[in-house]
Amino acid sequence: MKRVVLDTDVMVAALRSPNGAAAQILSLATRGQVQLLVSVPLMLEYEAVLTRPEQLAAMRAPVEAIQAVLDDFAVLAEEIRGHFRWRPQVRDVNDEMVLEAAVNGRADALVSFNLRDFGDVPARFGVLLCTPGQFLGSLNP
Numbered sequence: 001m002k003r004v005v006l007d008t009d010v011m012v013a014a015l016r017s018p019n020g021a022a023a024q025i026l027s028l029a030t031r032g033q034v035q036l037l038v039s040v041p042l043m044l045e046y047e048a049v050l051t052r053p054e055q056l057a058a059m060r061a062p063v064e065a066i067q068a069v070l071d072d073f074a075v076l077a078e079e080i081r082g083h084f085r086w087r088p089q090v091r092d093v094n095d096e097m098v099l100e101a102a103v104n105g106r107a108d109a110l111v112s113f114n115l116r117d118f119g120d121v122p123a124r125f126g127v128l129l130c131t132p133g134q135f136l137g138s139l140n141p
Helices: 008-016 021-030 040-050 053-059 063-076 093-104 132-139
Strands: 002-006 034-038 109-111 128-130
Touching (some): 002 008, 002 021, 002 093, 021 034, 021 063, 021 132, 034 040, 034 063, 040 063, 053 063, 093 109, 109 132, 128 132
Parallel strands (some): 002 034, 109 128
């Protein structure tokens, strides 16, 4: 089973577009076909971003519904504890916690729409960097 870390932009896309590739990854996790990985700092970022008023308006969802989704995510995901801090590695300091969750969790893939800011850094740690669509494609070669 593939071990996957989702960047915050992928979580936003999954909740804003329930038929998109990002949402399909969450669906695979609920069926036990992929293992989601998350650290406490990354989970807190998900919560902070997804409960912003503009995000709630775009998703047409009350904060309680988003909290319920995050609770379900937390149950599905394996908690990754940061044994090592690998900073600085990537261009955007906010992406460091995403990379660290992937490296410390021995992820197979880090899924993001923001490939440019990660560059080739995930590959140096043996982690595939890909978009949600690319990740889904990698499951069915």
